[in-house]
Amino acid sequence: MSRSGKSLAGPDDETGEMAEHFDVLIIGAGLSGIGAAWRLQEQLPGKTYAILEARDAIGGTWDLFRYPGVRSDSDMFTLSYPFRPWREPESIAPGDKIRRYIEETAVAGGILPHIRFGTRVAAADWSSADARWTLQLAGGSTLTCSFLYGCAGYYSYDTGYQPDFPGLSSFAGQLVHPQFWPADLDYTGKKVVVIGSGATAVTLVPAMAADAAHVTMLQRSPTYLTVLPERDVVADAARRVLPAKVANRVARAKNLLITQGFYQLARHRPKRVRQILRAFAVHALKDPAYVDEHFKPTYEPWDQRLCVIPSGDFYQAIRAGTASVVTDHIAEFEPAGIRLESGKLLEADIVVSATGLSLLPMGGIRASVDGEPVDIGEHAAYRGLMLSGVPNLAYCIGYVNASWTLRADLVHRYVMRLLTHMDRNGFAVATPENPGGQGRPLLDLSSGYVQRALDKFPRQGDRDPWLVRQNYLRDVVTFPRADITRDMVFARLSAPVPSEDLA
Template sequence: RVDTGEELRFTTNFLWMCQGYYRHDQGYTPEWPDMEKFKGEIVHPQTWPEDLDYKGKRVIVIGSGATAATLVPAIAGDCEHVTLLQRSPTYFIPGRNENELADRLRQLQIDESWIHEITRKEILHNQDEFTRRSFEEPEAVRKELLDAVKLFLPEDFVEKHFTPKYRPWRQRIAFVPDGDIFQGIASGKASVETDEIERFTEKGILLKSGKELEADIIITATGFHLSVLGDIEFSKDGEPIDFADTVTYRGMMFTGVPNMVWVFGYFRASWTLRVDLMGDFVCRLLNHMGSHQAKSVTVEIPEKDKDMKLLPWIDPENFNPGYLMRSMHLLPKRGDKYEWQHTQDYWREKDELPAIDLDGDEFVYA
């Protein structure tokens, strides 16, 4: 127990790991030179102080992802000025914060349950189509994304500050409701610097270009630490388990580890879509074990797949955000056959996971 230090022991027949995938107690902040010299306050959004007063203050937000894009317009109205400082740009999707199809169906007085099902299917279809196009016609998708930002900001500004070097969907793409961050920049309440940090100073940050940014508060929206299975030290029969030595079965079970499923969702679609599919799978698996009077189930690579190539958890050419790249050495391996990897493909898995043959060679019951 955290409050008393008392050690408690629980026993279970089956372990379902649903703890998420990042460490909740501490965000990721790089170690920049001379951070201790800064006279102001340094804050990570994950541990935001309740008493932080940024009204009338000069604020620097370091980062280029969804947190930074959400934070800047949220505080810009109260700050003297807020500067978004990024090492490299990311892609954004500005759009209206509403669903036109749902609104139109409501005007037609369609039943709400129908509206939910239709709009849900359309959103999922559009996400899948966008992902497919980002691989098959990346330049066209890139142009569409940048053209949307150019509706708010000058072309040369977009070229300098909002044109990433990588193809779309190698990292997450943030939705910007009504282009709020771009409107804040256009109004002058916010500004952008694309540069690298040389070091911190008493007054703020010195950039490698030689420019110094002064600030009262520096917010490091620089990501999080990946938590692999809750950072728990697992052991089997007294021997520690190193998950990096295991191979994942569909991103949810691991070779040699009995009676455990790890909930890991999607990056390019709603996380909970996969949680839903896995909930059904776990129920089916437990019922199958019960009907066969099995106490244990473990996945193992069958003989026909023994010679398959083992690879990192995810292909960095496919998806490579910093939090994954920093922790790849902690994650299980994937095989080059799709059953032995987390495909990130909802449209495939929604049909395949319910059809998994629980008597297949990869399942070992005891």
């Protein structure tokens, strides 16, 4: 059987034809899914696999979001794949270049023929008798696999978070959500209000300010912002004298040490980090009173994700007078704009509701084990990549305090180690044992979009390997050496093999 081939499983319930069977099915053709496929081909070239992508294009998040100025909020030397150097000049890169990079990686790796576009998975049921997953597709057909790997991230692609603003129906202008940006939206010479203070809002404001009459960012409360250069001078210097892969490693190592060091400083010396971030803002805006009014969050640094301003463009738009910030609450919408609780009216032709995302684990797939529904929120997270009591299922979630890909690639390689261990020992099934206790949420942030979805995600346990530490420098050492058999039950088709019997 060829790597791209498949075998026949059993009759499809809808058509009566034989369903295709794969060793591994990957859900999602975004940054994670393409990286998973690369590692699978590299380390287990005999495995048959397919990538199931609900959309009609590669890129995932980077294909979905098309609003003005969309870009990475992590440097590309850590967000890019470790096996394929980032060669563009920008360190903080625009979305279209990231999308193209993912596409080119799929082509270079021979991954493109394995992707099934327009293939939405509605449900997945595990059969213990057959040791395989049966996936029900939205079109009615089925596929089966021995191992299911969810690489669809945790955003809902179909819905964004939209508060029910009072009086919205009376607004005479246009309301836009960044997740569903109209390709033909013309904001030239228009008065724009962007509601929100997160990464999307601080990206949109300077991008739209270049053409709009004025852009106002309306926030209920401030967010911590930090300035990073669009280009990395260390990377540029390294590229001039070193091969591309080596130069990338140099830039990657430098950025890792800085970002992880800053995160640890924020957690242990929050007052000092608040002072540093305020100093950046005062230096850029030259107005300490304005900074204290609009850029002084009530939470500690890194209780929520830090927002990046490439080359200070957001601050520059404010100083130029093409953008401004208002900190207030919405009383109601009126035909001419937004009436604030202070009584002020913000006139607007266009309102952009950058109010956050809706989170959805596993792409919203309804999972079950032997017909019993799996409530993901009731399960514990094994190493942050499997669910307690659920066989042959892994999912990929990156870091919240560093580039997504850093953790994603560690997870990919761990999954390949697990599959290799199963093959070598003749095991058909691998199931994390339930630890019996659960602790804090898997996504441990105070951000509204996270808090709204806590019950949808697994929780961490109270000990290793059920704890998820947001520390790449630790994980890069421990993950490759982690005991594959710890708190796991393996099984051949005949009988289970407790992990303690494998020593």
